[in-house]
Amino acid sequence: MLESSLVVPFVILTSLTIYHADVRAFSTSPSPASSSLRSRIVIAGGGPCGLALAHFLVRRGFNITVIESRGDPRGEPLGPRQYSLGLNIRARTTLSGPNNGSVWDAIKDQGVESDRFFVHLGTRIKLNIRQKRSGAPPSLLISRGLLCSALLDTLQKFVADGRLKLMFAKRIDKVDLANRRVILRGSDGEEHSTVPYDFLAGCDGVRSAVRASLVEAWPQHMKEDVEILGGEGRVMHVPWPAALEPSAIHAMASFSAGFGLFIIPGPHNTCCTLVSWSEERPPALANATSPQEVQRIIADAFPQFGKAPLSACEQFLNQERLISGIVRCDSYWDNGEGRVIIMGDAAHSTGGRLGQGANSAFSDAAAFDQAVSQCDGNLRKAAELYSERQTKEGRALLDLLLLPPPGLLNGFMYGLEQLGRGVLSSLALPVDPPLQTLLSQTLVPFSEIRRRNAFWIAKQRPKQKKQRTGLLRTNA
Numbered sequence: 001m002l003e004s005s006l007v008v009p010f011v012i013l014t015s016l017t018i019y020h021a022d023v024r025a026f027s028t029s030p031s032p033a034s035s036s037l038r039s040r041i042v043i044a045g046g047g048p049c050g051l052a053l054a055h056f057l058v059r060r061g062f063n064i065t066v067i068e069s070r071g072d073p074r075g076e077p078l079g080p081r082q083y084s085l086g087l088n089i090r091a092r093t094t095l096s097g098p099n100n101g102s103v104w105d106a107i108k109d110q111g112v113e114s115d116r117f118f119v120h121l122g123t124r125i126k127l128n129i130r131q132k133r134s135g136a137p138p139s140l141l142i143s144r145g146l147l148c149s150a151l152l153d154t155l156q157k158f159v160a161d162g163r164l165k166l167m168f169a170k171r172i173d174k175v176d177l178a179n180r181r182v183i184l185r186g187s188d189g190e191e192h193s194t195v196p197y198d199f200l201a202g203c204d205g206v207r208s209a210v211r212a213s214l215v216e217a218w219p220q221h222m223k224e225d226v227e228i229l230g231g232e233g234r235v236m237h238v239p240w241p242a243a244l245e246p247s248a249i250h251a252m253a254s255f256s257a258g259f260g261l262f263i264i265p266g267p268h269n270t271c272c273t274l275v276s277w278s279e280e281r282p283p284a285l286a287n288a289t290s291p292q293e294v295q296r297i298i299a300d301a302f303p304q305f306g307k308a309p310l311s312a313c314e315q316f317l318n319q320e321r322l323i324s325g326i327v328r329c330d331s332y333w334d335n336g337e338g339r340v341i342i343m344g345d346a347a348h349s350t351g352g353r354l355g356q357g358a359n360s361a362f363s364d365a366a367a368f369d370q371a372v373s374q375c376d377g378n379l380r381k382a383a384e385l386y387s388e389r390q391t392k393e394g395r396a397l398l399d400l401l402l403l404p405p406p407g408l409l410n411g412f413m414y415g416l417e418q419l420g421r422g423v424l425s426s427l428a429l430p431v432d433p434p435l436q437t438l439l440s441q442t443l444v445p446f447s448e449i450r451r452r453n454a455f456w457i458a459k460q461r462p463k464q465k466k467q468r469t470g471l472l473r474t475n476a
C-alpha cells in the first residue's frame with residue numbers, strides 16, 4: 001500500500017520539549033579504576049551509536065577499538081547511506097553535557113534546524129502538522145554520513161594519545177565468545193583476522209553479527225525477532241526545489257503515480273529526498289530505465305518538486321535498496337558473563353518509524369556510560385545495569401510502533417484523542433500532547449509514554465501476537 005509506504009516518512013522526522021528525565025548527557029563523574037582502563041574495549045560498528053559510545057568511553061580513559069565494515073564516511077560521495085535523520089531533544093541532551101557541548105556544536109554545524117513540517121494534499125493545499133511546544137528546541141536535520149563524520153572528527157580531536165583505534169572496511173563475521181575475539185573479513189570478503197577483546201559492544205545495526213553470535217550461544221536467554229521491512233525507499237540528493245518553502249520538511253504522495261516524496265532540507269540550499277513506494281504495487285518509476293524517464297515521472301507527479309538533475313536521477317537508478325527492519329530483543333547483555341552488550345539498532349530497531357532510532361541509540365550509549373560511572377568502572381556490573389534499564393526502554397519504543405490501534409472505530413477514536421490532545425495542550429491545559437510530540441519534543445522516558453498509551457496498545461495485542469509468529473528469524 002502506498003499509504004503504508006508513506007507512514008514511515010510521515011512519522012520519521014518530527015523532533016523536539018523539555019520535561020524531566022532519564023536521558024543522560026556526557027557526565028563529569030569519576031573515571032573507573034586503572035585496572036578497568038587497561039581493558040580492551042571493542043565497539044562493533046562505527047554508526048551513530050558506536051561512535052557516540054566511543055566518545056563516552058574514551059572520555060572515561062578507556063582504550064577503544066572501533067571496527068566498521070564500510071569505509072571512512074568522511075569525504076564519501078553523496079549516496080543512499082547519507083539519508084537524513086531528525087535529531088531531537090533526546091539526542092541534543094545526550095550529546096551536549098557540561099564539558100562536551102563541542103560535540104553537539106560540531107554536529108549542529110553540519111545540519112539544518114527546522115520546526116516546520118508540511119503535508120501536501122495535491123498541489124494547492126499544504127498543512128503544517130508540527131505542533132511546536134514552547135521552550136522546545138528545533139529538530140536538527142542531518143545526513144547520517146555527516147553525523148558520523150562529525151562524531152569521528154570530534155573523537156579524533158579529543159583523543160590525542162593513541163587510546164582510539166579506528167578500523168574501517170573490516171566486517172565482523174562472528175564473535176568467538178569462548179576465546180573473546182572477533183573474527184573479521186576484509187572488504188574483499190576473503191581475508192580473515194581476529195581482534196581480541198575484554199569487553200565488546202555490538203553497535204552493528206539491524207543485522208548485527210554480535211547479536212547473532214549471542215543468540216547462537218545462549219538461545220534460551222537471548223531471544224530476538226527480526227523483521228526486514230518491505231517497500232522500497234531510495235534517496236535523492238538534489239538542489240532545494242524553488243517552489244517549496246525553505247527550511248521545512250515536506251511530505252507528498254501521489255495515489256495515481258503510486259509513490260511519495262519526503263523532502264528534508266540539507267545544508268547549502270540542498271535537500272535529501274526519500275522516494276518510497278509499496279512492494280506490492282511497484283509504480284512505473286520502479287521500472288524506469290533512463291535518468292530522463294525518472295526525471296519526467298517525478299516531475300509529472302509532483303510539479304512542486306520539479307525536474308531533478310539528471311545526475312541525481314542516474315544515482316537513483318543505480319541505487320542499492322536501503323535495508324531497514326524491526327528488531328526486538330529480550331536482553332541487551334550476555335547474561336552473567338558481562339563481556340558483551342548490544343545497543344542501538346542492533347538491540348531495538350524501529351526501521352526508521354517514529355523517528356527515534358538514532359535518538360534512542362544515543363540514549364543507550366549514555367545509559368551505559370552512566371552505568372559505568374555508577375558501578376565504579378566495573379564493566380560487568382555496568383553491562384547488567386545497562387541491560388536492565390534499556391531493555392525496558394527499547395521494548396516500550398517497539399510497543400509504540402503498534403499505534404494507531406487496528407480497526408476503523410479504534411483508529412478513529414485514537415485519532416480524535418490525539419487531535420484533542422493537540423488542541424488542549426496548545427492552550428496550555430495540563431494534558432499530554434499528542435504521541436509524536438511526546439516522543440520528539442520531550443524527555444519523558446519511552447516506558448512512561450508506553451504506560452500512558454497502554455489502553456490503545458492493548459487493543460493491538462492479538463494482532464501483535466499474530467505478526468510476531470510470522471517474523472523472519474535471521475542470523476544475517
Ligand SMILES: Cc1cc2nc3c(=O)[nH]c(=O)nc-3n(C[C@H](O)[C@H](O)[C@H](O)COP(=O)(O)OP(=O)(O)OC[C@H]3O[C@@H](n4cnc5c(N)ncnc54)[C@H](O)[C@@H]3O)c2cc1C
Pocket residue numbers: 012013014044045046047048049050067068069070083084085086087144170171172173203204205206207208209233274322323324343344345346351352353355356357358359360361
Ligand atoms: C530512511 C530512514 C530514516 C530514518 N530517520 C530517522 C530519524 O529521523 N530519526 C532517528 O532518530 N532515526 C531515524 N532512522 C533510524 C536511524 O538511522 C537508526 O536508528 C540509527 O542509524 C541507528 O544507529 P546504529 O549506530 O545503532 O546503527 P546503524 O546506523 O545501522 O550503524 C551500524 C554500523 O555498523 C556497521 N556494521 C554492520 N554490520 C557490521 C559488521 N558485521 N561488522 C562491522 N561493522 C558492521 C554498519 O556499516 C554501520 O555503519 C531512520 C532510518 C532510516 C532507514
